[in-house]
Each structure stands twice: as C-alpha cells, then as structure tokens.
Amino acid sequence: MGFVELLTTCAILPICLAGQSDPERHSLYYVYTALSKPVNALGIFEFTAMGLLDNRKIDYYDSKHQVKIPQQDWMKEKLPADYWEKGTQSRKSKEQWFKVNVNILMDRMRQNQSDIHVLMWKHGCEVDKMPDGSVKFVRGVDAYSYDGNDFLSFDDASMQWVAPVPEAVPTKQKWDGVAILNQYTKGYLEKECVDWLEKFREYGDKELEQQTRVSPPNVRLFAKETRSSNTLQLTCMATGFYPKEIDITILKGKEVIKEGDIKDVLPNGDGTHQIKLNVEAQRSDIDDYSCEMYHIGLEEPITKVWTLDGEMCDGTSSFLIGAVFGVLTVLILMGILMFIAHRKGVFGKWTTGNNPDPR
Incomplete structure (x- = not known):
C-alpha cells in the first residue's frame, strides 16, 4: 500500500x-x-x-x-x-x-x-x-x-x-x-x-x-561540485523517520527527475531510517530543483528547494553519511551482499561449537 x-x-x-x-x-x-x-x-x-x-x-x-x-x-x-x-x-x-x-x-x-x-x-x-x-x-x-x-x-x-x-x-x-x-x-x-x-x-x-513510535523525517539538501564547474550533484537526504515507508521525489519544475524506492531505505541503528537521492544539475538551473517528501509522521508533505546559497559540501565532513553509503556501495559491488545464512560444520568436516544460538 x-x-x-x-x-x-x-x-x-x-x-x-x-x-x-x-x-x-x-x-x-x-x-x-x-x-x-x-x-x-x-x-x-x-x-x-x-x-x-x-x-x-x-x-x-x-x-x-x-x-x-x-x-x-x-x-x-x-x-x-x-x-x-x-x-x-x-x-x-x-x-x-x-x-x-x-x-x-x-x-x-x-x-x-x-x-x-x-x-x-x-x-x-x-x-x-x-x-x-x-x-x-x-x-x-x-x-x-x-x-x-x-x-x-x-x-x-x-x-x-x-x-x-x-x-x-x-x-x-x-x-x-x-x-x-x-x-x-x-x-x-x-x-x-x-x-x-x-x-x-x-x-x-x-x-x-x-524507538518504534511514528517519527517524521528530518530533511536536508546538499549540493556538491563535480569535475565540471558548471555541474552540481544535488542530494536530498531524509533521516530519523519511522516507519520506513516513505515517498521521496526530486523534481525539476513539475517534472519528476528521480523517485526513491523502499530498497534504498537504510537503518540508522536506533530504530529509525534514512534515505538519500542524488541527481546532477546545471549550476544555472539549481533553483528549478526541489525535493518532495510524504511520510505518515508528517502532517503535510514537505517540499524543499535548492539554492546556490544553500548548504554546500566538500564530500567529507558535512557529507559523512553519504560517504558511508559510498563505502556500502563499494562493498556491494565487491560482492559483499548480505544474504541469509547459518550452519554447523559447513563445507568441510563437521565442527563443534557452532550451535546457532545467540551467543
């Protein structure tokens, strides 16, 4: 739903x-x-x-x-x-x-x-x-x-x-x-x-x-310079929300440029969640872009607009969470995809001391 x-x-x-x-x-x-x-x-x-x-x-x-x-x-x-x-x-x-x-x-x-x-x-x-x-x-x-x-x-x-x-x-x-x-x-x-x-x-x-009570998202917009001086990477981040179901969209004017997906929502570790969307935009067009968000914890939808005098980042300090996501992406590309697993004595001889208990 x-x-x-x-x-x-x-x-x-x-x-x-x-x-x-x-x-x-x-x-x-x-x-x-x-x-x-x-x-x-x-x-x-x-x-x-x-x-x-x-x-x-x-x-x-x-x-x-x-x-x-x-x-x-x-x-x-x-x-x-x-x-x-x-x-x-x-x-x-x-x-x-x-x-x-x-x-x-x-x-x-x-x-x-x-x-x-x-x-x-x-x-x-x-x-x-x-x-x-x-x-x-x-x-x-x-x-x-x-x-x-x-x-x-x-x-x-x-x-x-x-x-x-x-x-x-x-x-x-x-x-x-x-x-x-x-x-x-x-x-x-x-x-x-x-x-x-x-x-x-x-x-x-x-x-x-x-930790699991309804919590609305905290939304922040970032802009990061790319290799081209005329292009910016725009990021819309929402964090601290629960439950995890959220609708998040980046628009240029009234045109939908990118939509979030439930698979992009990641846990914060405290019971809440976070998600971010990235798009590239011409520096001259930045004020045409907005991030729109719907969540059950909000009384009404949130819409935020990028501006050149808004929050910029250098890809390190203020964008630390994005960097962490980057590491996760690398791990996934390396094949470190978390999947289901457990067992005693796996591929070689049976071993002891590997009972599937929570210890």
Whole structure:
C-alpha cells in the first residue's frame, strides 16, 4: 500500500495509525561475514558478526577486537557477564570456522588469492505478535551466500537443504545425510530463535517502544561540485523517520527527475531510517530543483528547494553519511551482499561449537 492510499485509509480508520488491529512483525537475525583476506579499508574487517533485533544492532564482534559487545543499553543491563564471555568464545570459534571454509570454497571453485572472496551467513526468525499478545511463527531463515550469490539455504518445510549452484551440491548431500542436524535446525528456527526473540523484546520493551513510535523525517539538501564547474550533484537526504515507508521525489519544475524506492531505505541503528537521492544539475538551473517528501509522521508533505546559497559540501565532513553509503556501495559491488545464512560444520568436516544460538 502506498503512502496516499494509507493516508486515505487512516483518515477513515484512525486506529490504523496505532496498528492495534493488525499483528506486529518482529525479527531476530544473526549475520556473519568472512573475507578471504584482509582489506585495507577503514571499518572493514576480515570477520564480523552481529545480532539484529527488528533490524537494530544488539551485539557486535569483529576480528580486530575479538570481543562480543552489546550495542543496546538494555542488552548490557539485562544479560550477565557470563553471557558475553560465552558469546565471545563462540564468535572466536566461528571466526576460525569461517576462515577454514572460505578456503575450502575457493579450492572447490578453483579460485586463487588474487581476488577477495566473501562468505556470508544469516540465520534467524520472524514472528507476528497478535493483538491478543500471542506470538505466531512466520518464517525461519538459514542460508549462505558466496561472493554475493545464493549458495545454500534451508527449506524449513521439507527439512532439506537447497543448492542453487552445482558447487553447493556436495554440501547439501552431506548435510541432508545427517537427519538429526536438520531436525535441530528446524527446531532452532521455529522454537529456540522465537524464545530468544521474545526474551529480547521483553528486556528492551520500553526502549524499543520509544524507538518504534511514528517519527517524521528530518530533511536536508546538499549540493556538491563535480569535475565540471558548471555541474552540481544535488542530494536530498531524509533521516530519523519511522516507519520506513516513505515517498521521496526530486523534481525539476513539475517534472519528476528521480523517485526513491523502499530498497534504498537504510537503518540508522536506533530504530529509525534514512534515505538519500542524488541527481546532477546545471549550476544555472539549481533553483528549478526541489525535493518532495510524504511520510505518515508528517502532517503535510514537505517540499524543499535548492539554492546556490544553500548548504554546500566538500564530500567529507558535512557529507559523512553519504560517504558511508559510498563505502556500502563499494562493498556491494565487491560482492559483499548480505544474504541469509547459518550452519554447523559447513563445507568441510563437521565442527563443534557452532550451535546457532545467540551467543
């Protein structure tokens, strides 16, 4: 449902703004990323792992610091030191496991160390919290990607692994041959993961409720010089909004030049979201351009117009968030596409200590 249709519906049924008659969708995922070799780039590590509750980072680990740390105050307050100690050991074990299996995959695909290769793993679950307070399991995710492409995923219904590429078939056959492990994976996705999700939601109830209330976007316009002195890169950025559904458009006069898409919306880490749109324009035409925005948190649409005396940026300090997005784009182009993944003893021999728990 688009924003206009939603707004019309809410005008007739105001209760929809509160969402009291509809189930609330919640998720808990753990994401692991391993590179085949170190990268000389700020903030990019050979191995990282993080927990995400409703797309908010709740814990984090990387190969440089090698400590699992809380990313939410309520996680630090509610969970004992033993939880974080065991979690650190578990993440260290997984780091070594990933290092071994990236090499196994490179050998299997006849690749060498000249390029960077990426193995990713995401596992977790989604639930609907019903109006009566009950919780309904929606789906579980347990899958791998390699160099940004689907490699292996678990079909919860059939309790079988799905291999979309020939190189994954040997692993599928090996794992499907151990029925008890497939039963364990199904049990984790449908029961244990759901239990942890509910526990975390209970721990952070007040903070999460505050983070997820309707919040309008904060909108800023930027202009950045390009290689041509006559051309500017115009950027419209909206941040701090919730929910994530937003309509954002750049216009020249009344002509739509560019429209935002839901896939362009990224999380801020505090429960809110952000999005930016870029277009190039002639310096002489800058005051013909505007950014128009619709969001459920706004009483009326926002329209802002670029001017030459507006906020300019040099691509560094005031445009830091854009730079971060640039890094993310590079990672995606490198094949570091976050996809679903998780499993014990992956491509080589079965290993121990890799249970899919939130530690």
